[in-house]
Amino acid sequence: MEVTRKSGGRMSMYTGKIRQILLITDGCSNQGEDPIAMAALAKEQGISVNVIGVMEQDVIDEKGMTEIEGIAMSGGGVSQIVYAQQLSQTVQMVTRKAMTQTIQGVVNRELQQILGRSQTIEDLPPEKRGEVMEVVDELGETVELEVLILVDTSASMKHKLPTVKEALLDLSLSLNARTGDNQFSVFVFPGKKNDVEKILDWTPKLQSLTSIFSQLTTGGITPTGPAIRTALSSFNSKRSLRSLMTGDDESFLEESM
Amino acid sequence: MMNHSLKNRCKVAPGTVITGKWHSNRYTVLKELGYGANGIVYLAKFKNSQVALKMSDNGMSITSEVNVLRSFAKVQGSTLGPSLLDVDDWNSNRGQISFYVMEYIQGPDLLSFIQTKGKAWTTVLILQLLNDLNKLHENGWVFGDLKPENLIVTGPMPKIRCIDVGGTTLQGRAIKEFTEFYDRGYWGLGSRKADPAYDLFAVAMIIINTAYPKRFNKTTGGIVQLKEAISKQKDLLLIEKVIVKALHGKYSHALQMRSELLSLVTDNKSTNPGNKPSTNSSNNAFQNPKINQSPKQAKSRQTYRKKKKKSRWIETISITIFIALLYFLYIFQKLL
Numbered sequence: 001m002e003v004t005r006k007s008g009g010r011m012s013m014y015t016g017k018i019r020q021i022l023l024i025t026d027g028c029s030n031q032g033e034d035p036i037a038m039a040a041l042a043k044e045q046g047i048s049v050n051v052i053g054v055m056e057q058d059v060i061d062e063k064g065m066t067e068i069e070g071i072a073m074s075g076g077g078v079s080q081i082v083y084a085q086q087l088s089q090t091v092q093m094v095t096r097k098a099m100t101q102t103i104q105g106v107v108n109r110e111l112q113q114i115l116g117r118s119q120t121i122e123d124l125p126p127e128k129r130g131e132v133m134e135v136v137d138e139l140g141e142t143v144e145l146e147v148l149i150l151v152d153t154s155a156s157m158k159h160k161l162p163t164v165k166e167a168l169l170d171l172s173l174s175l176n177a178r179t180g181d182n183q184f185s186v187f188v189f190p191g192k193k194n195d196v197e198k199i200l201d202w203t204p205k206l207q208s209l210t211s212i213f214s215q216l217t218t219g220g221i222t223p224t225g226p227a228i229r230t231a232l233s234s235f236n237s238k239r240s241l242r243s244l245m246t247g248d249d250e251s252f253l254e255e256s257m
Numbered sequence: 258m259m260n261h262s263l264k265n266r267c268k269v270a271p272g273t274v275i276t277g278k279w280h281s282n283r284y285t286v287l288k289e290l291g292y293g294a295n296g297i298v299y300l301a302k303f304k305n306s307q308v309a310l311k312m313s314d315n316g317m318s319i320t321s322e323v324n325v326l327r328s329f330a331k332v333q334g335s336t337l338g339p340s341l342l343d344v345d346d347w348n349s350n351r352g353q354i355s356f357y358v359m360e361y362i363q364g365p366d367l368l369s370f371i372q373t374k375g376k377a378w379t380t381v382l383i384l385q386l387l388n389d390l391n392k393l394h395e396n397g398w399v400f401g402d403l404k405p406e407n408l409i410v411t412g413p414m415p416k417i418r419c420i421d422v423g424g425t426t427l428q429g430r431a432i433k434e435f436t437e438f439y440d441r442g443y444w445g446l447g448s449r450k451a452d453p454a455y456d457l458f459a460v461a462m463i464i465i466n467t468a469y470p471k472r473f474n475k476t477t478g479g480i481v482q483l484k485e486a487i488s489k490q491k492d493l494l495l496i497e498k499v500i501v502k503a504l505h506g507k508y509s510h511a512l513q514m515r516s517e518l519l520s521l522v523t524d525n526k527s528t529n530p531g532n533k534p535s536t537n538s539s540n541n542a543f544q545n546p547k548i549n550q551s552p553k554q555a556k557s558r559q560t561y562r563k564k565k566k567k568s569r570w571i572e573t574i575s576i577t578i579f580i581a582l583l584y585f586l587y588i589f590q591k592l593l
Binding site: 089093096104122125126129130134137141173174176177 | 279294316317320321323324327344345346353355357427429430431432433437443448449450451
């Protein structure tokens with residue numbers, strides 16, 4: 001999370017931005033870099049990686065499960081394995097949960113600065129926590145959110161794609177109910193020509209997905225690692241473009257998670 | 258998988274004594290009452306009284322719910338949520354776990370209550386619920402995750418209460434927690450921004466749910482599918498106007514919906530003497546020996562009055578028809 005410090009010392013005076021990668025997959029990667037290492041790289045840049053493993057009747061094998069949990073853990077995010085039918089509710093829940101987690105991390109660091117090294121929200125008496133929680137809630141409502149969605153389009157995902165589309169439209173419904181701004185971008189892997197392909201550039205509206213999704217083709221390989229790496233560069237190019245336009249990159253205070 | 262780990266950490270056996278770190282109150286766990294996305298609720302004993310104790314791995318969700326319960330306490334005369342008794346942390350052998358203690362609300366959930374006591378109770382309880390929701394809305398909140406599982410009917414005077422405030426959201430913000438079937442966004446009938454109409458949509462879905470206890474899946478979605486579901490159930494058709502208006506988000510106040518529902522059901526009873534469902538269910542109430550004394554009496558008196566009313570109506574109508582007939586005969590004779 002990036003935090004821009006404005007005048008005044010109160011936490012509610014901070015405006016920030018939360019950046020997430022949401023990976024939707026149904027199994028193990030089999031091409032390119034180690035996705036767990038790529039997730040750790042994302043975390044270093046203040047971007048959290050959340051993973052949703054989609055099952056149908058079949059169960060995700062042990063190896064795939066370990067990888068999913070590993071990516072979320074080293075990416076500082078949340079992971080969840082679900083049946084395809086529950087995807088909508090899970091996608092929005094995981095995104096919100098990860099957002100709150102990030103905000104809590106930031107608030108915790110602020111508390112440590114104020115109260116001393118080892119203090120976190122949990123060390124406060126229950127009565128005091130309420131006020132902190134109000135700040136967390138407030139930030140969750142107003143913070144700017146950037147979500148880059150990575151959809152696994154390997155062959156086994158083919159018949160799950162309509163459900164994924166539904167879930168993503170549902171996600172935009174949930175997030176657009178907030179006061180804060182949202183930006184979405186969607187990548188699929190493997191793409192038609194490359195390992196990873198951008199199908200939707202940064203936009204506040206996910207609705208345009210509907211037409212694109214029906215034309216998607218699925219491929220054989222699962223290059224999860226390269227997909228995360230490409231996602232990172234998409235975040236970075238976005239930022240450099242903005243700083244070029246506004247020229248106020250100095251005012252950003254980087255905080256890695 | 259977070260649900261998994263959460264269940265494991267907060268899972269405690271009956272008999273476990275939970276001692277608060279800050280207030281040092283001692284609670285003995287009796288049994289598990291239920292669990293949701295945010296934690297497990299136990300029935301516990303505290304100084305010879307029974308309380309409900311909610312534990313969660315996620316301390317912030319506990320804090321968030323406590324905030325809601327605290328602000329409920331400030332609302333005068335509101336009995337919608339449980340009252341808050343204690344908030345604390347427990348140093349278990351698996352690490353620190355946050356919990357809060359609330360009043361134990363005992364009773365069946367809304368759907369099982371209606372199933373055993375009869376459908377006549379649906380309207381009564383919905384009217385109660387709308388009253389409570391109104392108080393909540395007036396204080397700037399929206400309940401959010403309204404569903405039959407979260408609604409308990411306590412006795413001996415049946416009264417509806419809400420037991421899970423995890424979804425309660427300040428108006429104008431994004432709904433914190435919801436269940437798809439009761440969510441207007443899921444059906445494509447509105448946003449997930451917290452406003453009173455969001456709760457009223459859920460109330461309409463709960464009414465539909467009483468006629469379809471197993472719920473149903475979204476097929477075409479939208480108002481078309483829901484209207485079709487209503488049209489197939491006699492009980493729902495009687496109050497279709499109110500349900501559809503709530504589904505469309507036409508009510509911006511709970512009391513508005515309440516008064517229209519009330520006038521609709523009272524009108525129905527006088528203009529439609531052969532109102533099968535209500536007589537049916539009161540028969541059920543007679544057959545059920547487990548019912549508490551007072552509601553049963555109230556019920557039977559009500560039925561008696563209703564029957565009396567019915568016979569009076571038939572009397573009036575037949576006399577009118579008889580006199581009209583005589584008059585026509587008289588006119589007919591005069592004309593000839």
